[in-house]
Amino acid sequence: MLLVVDLDGTLVDSLDDIRFGIRAALAAIGIAATDDLIDLCRRGVGLEVFYRRATGHAPGAADQRARFDRFVAAYRDAYAASPHDTRAYDGVADTLAALRARHPRLAVAVATAKRTAMARQVIDSVGLAPLVDAVVGSDGLPAKPDPAIVRRAAAAVRRPLAGAVMVGDTDRDVGAARAAGCVACAVTYGGWTRDELAALAPDYLLDRFADLLDVAALA
Known part of the structure; x- marks a missing residue:
């Protein structure tokens, strides 16, 4: 079974901790943390989808990979250092x-x-x-x-x-x-x-x- x-x-x-990480990730790539973007945190979308919605670009595109890597690294670092309200x-x-x-x-x-x-x-x-x-x-x-x-x-x-x-x-x-x-x-x-x-x-x-x-x- x-x-x-x-x-x-x-x-x-874990919503508060996810929001904390996403705000840091958006800041790392120079994107404002708008209400619409922060609301995505509760929808359970992955970082690839989040990045595409925030930037209008596919994260796998050759000219986006380095920026997406910064986005992911900033999220993970911030999430690990978050207040841990989960x-x-x-x-x-x-x-x-x-x-x-x-x-x-x-x-x-x-x-x-x-x-x-x-x-x-x-x-x-x-x-x-x-x-x-x-x-x-x-x-x-x-x-x-x-x-x-x-x-x-x-x-x-x-x-x-x-x-x-x-x-x-x-x-x-x-x-x-x-x-x-x-x-x-x-x-x-x-x-x-x-x-x-x-x-x-x-x-x-x-x-x-x-x-x-x-x-x-x-x-």
């Missing part, structure tokens, strides 16, 4: 503990757009490490909704994807879950509104992380 869970906006509220959402630890007690063979894997090392630091800092079997970041993998990260998460804990449940807070999480053949659960307290997520028709809408206890595949 496998549970794959997104990190930011699903397990943890916290686990209410009920996350208790729900994971209850699921593990209910299903002793349940494997819990985090699949996140963050780099693996950074994601592990976050999991450790909020006290969730004892409840998680594997943390899989985006290192060298295509971004969600490509299912590659979900498949790697399953491989990391040696569980089949058949019957697996995936939980996230954006359209990319729902898309990755579907592409990997997982039960798709969308939490409504993260970066996307309930109405936006409902329009994607996931298998379950969860207003609280604890609602995961009522998902049939985990009953």
